[in-house]
Amino acid sequence: MDGTTSRPRRVIAGMPVFNEEETIGTVVMLALQHVDEVICIDDGSSDASARIAEACGATVIRHRVNRGYGGALKTLFRHARGMDVDALVILDSDGQHNPADIPALLAPIEAGEADFTIGSRFVNGGGGSDMPAYRRLGIKVITATSNLSNDLGVRDTQSGFRAFSAKALQLLRFDAEGMELSLEMLEDAHEKHLSVREVPTVIRYDVPKGSNYTAVSHGFTVLSWALISLSQKKPLLVLGIPGMGLFATGAAMGMNLAQNVTTTLDSVLGPGLTAVWVGVLGLSLMAAGVVLQGVRSLLRHLIVDHFGID
Numbered sequence: 686m687d688g689t690t691s692r693p694r695r696v697i698a699g700m701p702v703f704n705e706e707e708t709i710g711t712v713v714m715l716a717l718q719h720v721d722e723v724i725c726i727d728d729g730s731s732d733a734s735a736r737i738a739e740a741c742g743a744t745v746i747r748h749r750v751n752r753g754y755g756g757a758l759k760t761l762f763r764h765a766r767g768m769d770v771d772a773l774v775i776l777d778s779d780g781q782h783n784p785a786d787i788p789a790l791l792a793p794i795e796a797g798e799a800d801f802t803i804g805s806r807f808v809n810g811g812g813g814s815d816m817p818a819y820r821r822l823g824i825k826v827i828t829a830t831s832n833l834s835n836d837l838g839v840r841d842t843q844s845g846f847r848a849f850s851a852k853a854l855q856l857l858r859f860d861a862e863g864m865e866l867s868l869e870m871l872e873d874a875h876e877k878h879l880s881v882r883e884v885p886t887v888i889r890y891d892v893p894k895g896s897n898y899t900a901v902s903h904g905f906t907v908l909s910w911a912l913i914s915l916s917q918k919k920p921l922l923v924l925g926i927p928g929m930g931l932f933a934t935g936a937a938m939g940m941n942l943a944q945n946v947t948t949t950l951d952s953v954l955g956p957g958l959t960a961v962w963v964g965v966l967g968l969s970l971m972a973a974g975v976v977l978q979g980v981r982s983l984l985r986h987l988i989v990d991h992f993g994i995d
């Protein structure tokens with residue numbers, strides 16, 4: 686790459702790799718046409734992925750044991766932060782992402798219009814060639830759930846084809862070791878007010894080994910993370926709505942019984958107690974929701990006032 690274009694001065698591509706010997710070589714060589722350096726995080730592969738990546742010109746960082754997609758990206762970010770880079774692009778090593786779209790992902794970053802771009806299947810011009818319907822549905826459910834806790838405004842929350850400005854690279858922090866990192870990173874970007882932009886891309890599904898994870902376990906892990914995050918961010922919504930439903934059910938059962946008080950005491954005692962329990966459970970859930978919501982905003986105020994972190 687020459688330094689005369691308007692591209693950021695130094696751009697690197699990073700790839701998580703786990704047993705991708707069939708595709709890794711091609712992806713590394715194609716990516717090298719658009720960036721200065723390709724870094725592969727080989728996550729304990731048992732095949733020839735690492736050797737092939739190196740032979741094709743990538744820098745390879747090895748994990749001795751498999752940690753997962755998130756673990757690999759944490760290693761990548763830590764390494765990239767120590768380098769003097771203007772942008773980092775991440776893409777999968779299984780051939781699903783087209784390295785020819787790297788410049789399109791970098792363009793808004795070069796222009797100073799975004800800190801974080803996502804190669805998206807769901808914006809005009811993007812798509813998933815032969816994408817199975819259940820995957821599309823899974824992504825929609827995950828995205829809808831995560832939008833309940835933060836209005837991220839991102840349609841393709843599950844694309845791993847992403848690019849980051851130097852600022853985003855320095856600011857973003859994440860913990861997840863698995864695929865749930867995809868959402869954690871978006872929420873962190875939202876909290877840090879980084880500007881995120883989706884860029885159309887076509888993600889292929891006709892590659893030799895499109896997925897290491899089964900769709901169900903992948904979807905379940907990410908969705909669980911989205912729900913836990915939602916319950917932390919909006920406890921009143923998560924506990925209050927079911928609580929209100931239970932309370933209303935208990936009240937309706939109680940009122941129904943009260944209208945039949947002419948019958949014997951025995952016949953109303955059992956259902957009456959159930960109505961009371963259901964109602965009390967509903968009230969407790971709502972109360973817990975209110976308390977947790979209060980604690981959350983109190984903590985936020987304390988953190989903002991005393992540490993100046995928003």
Ligand SMILES: Nc1nc2c(ncn2[C@@H]2O[C@H](COP(=O)(O)OP(=O)(O)O)[C@@H](O)[C@H]2O)c(=O)[nH]1
Pocket residue numbers: 700701702703704705726727728751752753754757758776777778779781845894895896897898903
């Ligand atoms: N480092 C690392 N990378 C992984 C692991 N599992 C998958 N990957 C890589 O992450 C990318 C996406 O994984 P993949 O299984 O294709 O996920 P999917 O296409 O979203 O279902 C690919 O480049 C994989 O090689 C892992 O355990 N560790």
Ligand SMILES: [Mg+2]
Pocket residue numbers: 777779781894895896897
């Ligand atoms: Mg894949």
